[in-house]
Amino acid sequence: MKKILVVCGNGLGSSMMVEMNVNSILKEMNEEADVSHTDLTTAKTESADLYIGSADILGNLDDGTRNIALLNNLLDKKELRDALEKNL
Amino acid sequence: MVDLLMNDLLGTPEILVGLFAFIGLMIQRKAASDVVSGTLKTILGFVILGAGATVITGSLDEFSAMFNQAFNVDGVIPNNEAIVAVAQDSFGGETAMIMLFGMIVNIILARITPFRYIFLTGHHIMFMACMIAVILTTGGMTGVPMVVLGSIILGSLMVLLPAMLQPYTRQITQSDDIAVGHFGSFGYFVSGFLAKRIGDKSKSTEDIKVPKSLGFLRDTTVSVSLTMVILFVVVAMFTGPAFIESEVSEGQNFLIFALMQGLTFAAGVYIILAGVRMLLGEIVPAFKGIADKIVPNAKPALDAPAVFPFANNAVIIGFLFSFIAGLGSMLILPVLGLAVIVPGLVPHFFTGAAAGVFGNATGGRVGAIVGAVANGVMISFLPALLLPLLGDLGFQNTTFGDADFGVIGLALGNLIMLVQSQWLYSLIILAVLAGIFLLSWNRNKGKKNEEEKAA
Numbered sequence: 001m002k003k004i005l006v007v008c009g010n011g012l013g014s015s016m017m018v019e020m021n022v023n024s025i026l027k028e029m030n031e032e033a034d035v036s037h038t039d040l041t042t043a044k045t046e047s048a049d050l051y052i053g054s055a056d057i058l059g060n061l062d063d064g065t066r067n068i069a070l071l072n073n074l075l076d077k078k079e080l081r082d083a084l085e086k087n088l
Numbered sequence: 089m090v091d092l093l094m095n096d097l098l099g100t101p102e103i104l105v106g107l108f109a110f111i112g113l114m115i116q117r118k119a120a121s122d123v124v125s126g127t128l129k130t131i132l133g134f135v136i137l138g139a140g141a142t143v144i145t146g147s148l149d150e151f152s153a154m155f156n157q158a159f160n161v162d163g164v165i166p167n168n169e170a171i172v173a174v175a176q177d178s179f180g181g182e183t184a185m186i187m188l189f190g191m192i193v194n195i196i197l198a199r200i201t202p203f204r205y206i207f208l209t210g211h212h213i214m215f216m217a218c219m220i221a222v223i224l225t226t227g228g229m230t231g232v233p234m235v236v237l238g239s240i241i242l243g244s245l246m247v248l249l250p251a252m253l254q255p256y257t258r259q260i261t262q263s264d265d266i267a268v269g270h271f272g273s274f275g276y277f278v279s280g281f282l283a284k285r286i287g288d289k290s291k292s293t294e295d296i297k298v299p300k301s302l303g304f305l306r307d308t309t310v311s312v313s314l315t316m317v318i319l320f321v322v323v324a325m326f327t328g329p330a331f332i333e334s335e336v337s338e339g340q341n342f343l344i345f346a347l348m349q350g351l352t353f354a355a356g357v358y359i360i361l362a363g364v365r366m367l368l369g370e371i372v373p374a375f376k377g378i379a380d381k382i383v384p385n386a387k388p389a390l391d392a393p394a395v396f397p398f399a400n401n402a403v404i405i406g407f408l409f410s411f412i413a414g415l416g417s418m419l420i421l422p423v424l425g426l427a428v429i430v431p432g433l434v435p436h437f438f439t440g441a442a443a444g445v446f447g448n449a450t451g452g453r454v455g456a457i458v459g460a461v462a463n464g465v466m467i468s469f470l471p472a473l474l475l476p477l478l479g480d481l482g483f484q485n486t487t488f489g490d491a492d493f494g495v496i497g498l499a500l501g502n503l504i505m506l507v508q509s510q511w512l513y514s515l516i517i518l519a520v521l522a523g524i525f526l527l528s529w530n531r532n533k534g535k536k537n538e539e540e541k542a543a
Contacts, residue, residue: 009306010438011365012211013270013391020373039361041309054397057306073397075266075390 002033002088005048008057011039014074018052025081031088050087052080101180105367106131108188112374126370133367134176137360141173144356144486147349151320152485153336154346155428158326162427165319165353166435166471166489168211169360172218174484182221186238187214191375193243198383201525206379207246207269209391210368212490216271217242219493220500226479227504227513237514241500244521249273249492250389251528253446256280260398260449269389272439275466275491276392279443279459280450286458287451293401293444296453305407311433312357317350319430392442399445405453406444406460411436413464426472435467435489463491470494477501 004022008015015037022035033049043051043061051061055070062068069083098104109130113123148165155163176183190213198204207213220238229237250257250267253276257268268276305311324332324346337345379386396403414431421428440460447459467489474497475482488497500517507513 008393010308010393011361012368013209014393016210016368016372017208017388017390017394020376023373038365039309040307041358042362054393056396056400060304060307075394 002049003047004033004035004050004052005043005046006035006037007040007043007051007053007061008037009040011037011042015039015053018071018074018080021075021077021080022052022084025077025084029081029084029088031084033088052083099181101176101184102131102134104181105134105184105371108184109370109374112378113370116374116377129366130370133363133365133369134180136363136366137173138176138363140356140359140363141170141176143359144170144353145174145484147353147356148485150336150345150349151323151353154320154323154327154332157331157335158323158328159422159428161422163323163430163485164427164471164475165430165486166432166467167357167486168215168435168489168493169357169364170486171481171484171488172215173360173363174486175218175222175481178480179218179221179225182225182235182238183214183218185235186221186242187217189235189239190217190242190246193239194246195379195382197243197247197525198379198386201247202529203247203251204383204386205247205250205267205269205389206376206383206386207250207389208372208376209269209271209389210372210375211364212269212271212391213242213246214364214368215488216245216493216496219488219497222478222481223497223501223504226477226481227501229504229510229513233510233514237517240521241496241517244525245271245492245496246389248524250387252277253280256446256450257395260395260445265387266394267387267389268392268395268442270392270439270442270490271492272392272442272463272467272490273492274495275439275443275463276446276459278462278466278491279455280446282462283447283449283451283455283459285451287447287453287455289450289452289455291452291454292399293405293448293453293456294399296401305433305437308361308434309354309358311437313351313354315433316353317347320346320350320353392438395442395445399448399456402444402448402456403441404444405456406442406447406463407437407440409457409460410440410443410464410467413461414468417465417468421468421472426469427475429468429472429487431464431468432489436464439463439467439490466491466494470498474498474501477505 006015006018019035019037051068054074058068058070069087106127110127113126224234250269253268253273258264324342329342332342414436443463444456444460447455471487474494504513
């Protein structure tokens with residue numbers, strides 16, 4: 001199963017909202033994945049097939065080895081869906 | 089038997105929240121494996137929280153010994169995670185119950201009043217539940233009446249505060265789809281309010297170039313470590329090696345000691361964050377799932393960073409000016425005989441940034457600066473004023489950070505000191521809340537009528 005990690009600064013609030021959206025979109029797409037959320041520091045040491053987060057946060061994570069989906073508006077479900085479809 | 093059930097089982101907060109998670113997962117008819125792992129993770133989250141509290145208290149004790157020796161006043165580091173983790177020892181059960189029933193009150197109010205907000209920032213629900221429990225207990229309330237009143241207060245705040253911000257939130261997001269559910273609301277409201285009167289909306293912060301290099305501060309662990317190390321080292325320099333090496337550090341070099349204690353504090357915050365994340369991982373999605381079914385068209389009230397993408401420059405400007413205001417306030421506080429609130433990067437980053445975004449939306453760049461400064465002053469003075477109302481918890485060298493904890497805590501705490509009778513107190517609170525709901529209900533209705541007439 002693929003692993004998706006949603007990342008925000010604190011790993012508490014916004015990343016959890018996005019995680020819930022990811023879960024509901026995956027359900028609509030009939031896909032399955034292991035989705036969780038965390039803070040930036042932990043994300044640097046945790047491996048995943050796809051990292052999702054806002055551009056200003058994930059800029060810190062992009063070292064060329066990771067598969068990253070940057071979101072402009074964290075809460076835009078359409079943008080999130082496009083990102084998921086492109087990356088899964 | 090009854091004693092075992094009431095005191096040992098329900099009186100152990102870890103088991104209590106585990107039970108809530110278990111029931112929630114069963115209601116959602118999850119598979120047995122999910123129920124087991126979800127329940128265990130929730131309990132484990134609470135245990136981790138306690139472990140983090142031990143780490144943080146150790147470092148805070150050293151900090152306060154040094155700070156007191158150096159300046160002869162109390163130095164307090166406002167950090168929601170730390171104070172809530174420390175409070176769980178005495179208030180764990182009450183916090184868990186007020187949190188759970190507060191969520192239920194939120195759903196009921198969203199269903200029957202025009203304020204259809206569901207407050208989804210789980211950690212803030214928990215922090216506010218904890219503060220209400222502490223204030224009410226310090227004021228002499230206990231048991232069922234305390235939990236009932238506390239839950240009603242919490243649930244009401246969870247719809248009223250997002251509603252208060254919504255006129256400004258709409259200006260930021262240019263839509264009415266989301267609300268801000270974050271207990272820094274009074275800071276953001278004051279920011280939006282002042283900015284509207286002082287600033288000029290047309291001169292937005294987003295038209296200026298701001299260096300992006302401060303982005304690394306968005307990483308909480310980095311910014312906490314950085315602030316704490318600087319703070320401990322500066323205080324250690326004022327305290328001097330003689331006192332530290334003989335009384336506190338057991339001979340270790342005073343600067344190395346300060347460096348390690350600063351990092352220990354940051355490690356404690358990291359542990360607590362991991363605990364809170366695990367603790368809320370099952371509870372918040374369950375809350376949202378149930379709310380979605382019961383309250384159609386509810387607006388999610390989200391964590392403050394949800395508005396950050398709407399004004400990236402205002403985020404940086406807001407943080408900087410809030411922090412500067414915090415530093416300024418730190419010098420004024422002891423003159424007024426109050427405890428010194430040491431400005432932390434984290435509260436100033438999150439609430440200062442959000443205040444900047446609100447200020448920019450109603451008053452452009454001048455608005456963002458004025459609003460952020462107002463927020464910075466509020467989150468310095470309010471925690472200092474709140475300390476005496478927190479009872480024994482006021483002596484822990486850490487306290488609640490964001491504006492709403494201060495405003496609500498002061499209102500609730502002062503009233504309970506003034507009114508000695510619990511029943512009268514509860515009655516006054518309920519009457520005030522009912523009054524607020526009715527007033528804004530009528531105003532809402534009036535507005536709707538006008539809109540209909542205009543149409």
